[in-house]
Amino acid sequence: MIKKLSVLYWVFTSGSFCHLLLVIALWLCSYQNVVALSLLPKPGHISSTSELPSSPNSANFQPIEISPTMIPHYPFHGEPMPPMYPSFPKTYDPVLTGRCPVNFSVISSITAKTASDCTQSLSTVVGNVICCPQFNSLLHIFQGFYSNHSDTLVLQNAVADDCFKDIISILASRGANSSLSSMCSVKSSNLTGGSCPVKDISTFEKAVNTSKLLDSCSTVDPLKECCRPFCQPAISEAALQISGIKMTLSDNKNIVEAPTEIDTLNDCKGVVYSWIARKLRFVDANNAFRLLSSCKVNKACPLDFKQPSEVINACRNLAAPSPSCCSSLNAYITGIQKQMLITNRQAIICAAVFGYMLQKAGVMTNVYELCDVDLKDFSLQAYGQEGTNSLSETELGS
Template sequence: MFCLICFRSFCMLGFSLLSPQFYLTIYLSAASFCNWFMLFIIWLSTYQEVKAVHKPLEPNNNSTITFAAPPTSGLFGPIQISPAVIPRYPYPEEPFSPMYPSFPTTYEPLLTGKCPINFSAISTVIDKTSSDCSAPLAALVGNVICCPQVNSLLHIFQGHYSNSSTQLVLQNVTASDCFSDIISILASRGANITIPKLCSVKSSNLTGGTCPVTDANIFEKIVNTSKLLEACNSVDPLKECCRPVCQPAILDAALRISLRESTFGDSNIVKEPATTDVLSDCKGVVYSWLSRKLSSDAANTAFRILSACKVNKVCPLEFNQPSEVINACRDLAAPNPSCCSSLNTYIMRIQKEMLITNRQAIICATLFGSMLQKGGVMTDIYELCDVDLKDFSLQAYGQQGCLLRSWPSDVVVDNTTGYSFTCDLSDNVAAPWPSSSSISSLSLCAPEMSLPALPTLEASTNPGYHYNGYKVLVPIFSFSLLSVL
């Protein structure tokens, strides 16, 4: 527009001085120039708009999770790791470590309608069992967390069921229906459907099996119930495993009822010494009686502590014959790359099995060391190759081991963070090399073997993990678990 106005003024000023042909030529040239000028202005404004559209966006809270570096922490207080700060997996060629967000899928269970019990009365124990046996975690924590809780639930169910009668156990048909309902309810709340196989439990666990005494009145005539109740009313988690009080009382009661014949109500007929199976079934009856007398929470706590005492006495890992390690490490007096490489390769295989407790790790390290010693490896290759206790348990993110506490712990489900559990002794505590090829003399009750001392600040290479217990928020699931489950 500005060009046209200028051109018109110019034309009016000199119209009388020049010929019409000259004006026509000037007009066409000016018009062409103005057209190019206007196109330039339009292009420039368009370019500015495009640049504005491509301006980097500010962070959006609704965007997907961005993986950040692992959090730093002080020396005091639990270390809490949430899904938002889970580092990128450092080994892209391997399956993901099972440490990524997952939440339980819940639904209304389909029940048989034939189990005459109000399950809501023990809903707290059922909820705890479903979270402890959550679908993606059950196989990894089955030995230490899930299966002990499942057994506790069955004992508590027996006691609750028998409150309305004198029978401490269920009949076979009723037991089958109720067991089916229990598994269905657990699965509907996010538990793994394979619990019966994983924990080797079945409906007969509710029937008393071959135990001859299943009537509460007869039981109370045979057993010193006041002594039994006093011993198991409050179980000390620190003392029970080494200086047991409740366990001997349960064994005594089970032995007494296993040696009595209750047919036709006669409890005075002495039988032959009980077999192992009968004694085990009678222990179940004793648990059922205790469940009648204790609250659900008190019974669950007691039963879990007793289970912890049992599982912490045995290494649950499977050790294949370490021939390659023996061949590479025999007659070794100094660090050897071939030896350490072979040892690390072997340990990496067992790291994929499960989470174990700190006490189990001590037993596993001692057991494996004994196998190596029997093969001729007499040098402490744990020290030479920097093998720690945490190396015998499942590894978080492929690089940080997690040992569970030796006393009972639970998996917790949070609607925001997913599953979580507490790790203990994740510092670089050296694995103990056995003093001989025999582990029969190993005792975790000796003061010096209670648990290894944590490293000092100066000695530790990872000062961020010095607290002896930290919570790992572990919404756990990965493609690598599909083959396990």
């Protein structure tokens, strides 16, 4: 028995499948020995027939022969074998309204990717970085796909509501978070063009330099777009052209004066996205929209900073490390880092924002350096091995 255990340990550490079958055979043989022996009566035991049982059949003690046909064959060498426990389906048939006039199977590749990026377990953590950008891309692509069968780039309100419900249901049926609408601040009205005055294809193509727009956004350079944007200005220009808004020049920047005009521009950008989506392949449109979202995501800090009163009181007028200051600072940062996973670029912005809040409240000492706070401390990645070097005074603006 000791030898068998040694062989079993060696097999499991070596990972040899053939040896594993051999050990299973040995164990089955041993198991039948035990079963057979268990049939023998204990001393002094008499059966109900008052006869001693006959000796066990010698066949029970013969080695078990395994036919080669019983050994499973895996055609893909190097891939892991299927698990030795039952698997359960992770999808179910969605409950659709039946009123959305779209064949969703045509865009199944994009819905599948969106569901994968927005799973229930990960969406609350990586929603800002991964899930919501992909969800918005899906809506742009759906809007453009819908326009292929009409003369408009948007959906009517009633149809938009029905289609939006179907999209959420399809994503949820594939494991996505069913609260994507509230989590990503997206509504069915995003598919309608809102207050944008131009919504039909004919008027759009007359008002916009479509050749320039398509050349700028058909291929988005992942290395250059965020630093020297090419597609983003083209979208903004097209949105301005169809919005009917007159811009005023101030400080060498185009600034919209009224908040309602900002909303109109954003609605018109949605119309522009729809036109681009109907001109590109689904995968190309998705890649372009995701890259544009990445540029936008890294421009702002998504964390919610509440007034750090305790940190301000404990860290004001320090010249040397203070246990109470660092304890208060670490407790505050621990709270905000649990909100979501953010990128390193976002972490730099968040650190600068929080540092400015402290400085404005009278904390003039670089408490990040005194308390050894890193960029990774502003994100959930602080729990892992990722991260960057400590924050410098230049990054903090102090």
